[in-house]
Amino acid sequence: MILYYLLMALTSLLSIPAVYLAIIERDLIKAVIFSAVQSTLYAFLYYLLMAPDIFLTYIPVGVGLYTALILILIKKTERYEGE
């Protein structure tokens, strides 16, 4: 049981730098990749919180579809964020 809590704490803490980097990154493609890392960590967090249904939704939506959709959007607009 304590192992679950430790893994939960670890995944949550690892997701915080990913969120920070995704916000401050000027290159939007890198920001999307950081966001995908954060999504993966959140998905594991849902699994550890015993919500496997959310986990199964989060993996394709958060990592696959959302990332791809934002990448298409970046391709149609601009890659670098202006000041």
Added chain:
Amino acid sequence: MARIIHIFIVVSLVLLVAILSMALSMGGFGFAMPPSDVRTLARIFLNTTFNLDDKYRYISAMSPEAVTAIVWDYRGLDTLFETSVMFIAIVGALAISRGAGEKLLKTSVSKQGMSLITKTITRITIVMILAVAASIALHGHLTPGGGFQGGATIAVVPMLLIVVFSLYLFSKMMTVYKAVTLRSIGLIGIALSTFIVLIIALLYGSSAYVFQNQPKIYSQYGLPSYIEPIVLGGTLLLFNTFEAFAVAFGFVALFILFTFPEDVMKNIIIGDE
């Protein structure tokens, strides 16, 4: 200015971590965050999800997976309207870009897409993704997962196909029109599954509830919960299958519209006049 934003981001992240960890560790001080009487509600759901006992037989959903049972049996109408919300969103996207499907096929280019290595790897992974998606969707009444999860997993496949093999090759296999038709078939399947027990009961000259799954005290009709040794979950299997179908092809239609070349799309939105 940028420095203030940085400080703001860092402070808000630190506050998030502190408040969340405080909320989670409050239980040790006696402030359990979900109140402890939530457990009795969970016990009711677990008792009525799959129970062959005579006392519970007529209020049980007879599906081993509690989440799928709740989504399609306890609150089936809710899920039906969720599905219709996504349907309306796709109708909106189609209305903006009507007539897009035909124009693309006329401007077909022969050689497009990524390198041979990427294409080969995609061919292999697509089979794996489809297998996982089918097991998520069709096993939804036994293991975690269900129609939407399976459909969203299937939707990764057209995304990969469009990115790796290019939209022109993909549009030879699947057009917006075809995807919307298949999606409508899935929705018709969901609508029929809603009424299937009622239809069966009417054929026997009796009556049943809409969205009924298992036999209830006042209407003894229902789809078989299990044929030894396979657990079928009554209407849940039908709902999951059709929902996966509808969600997957809804996403296909959206992806084709999203990945349209900008110049073609602009002409379509402006119109011919």
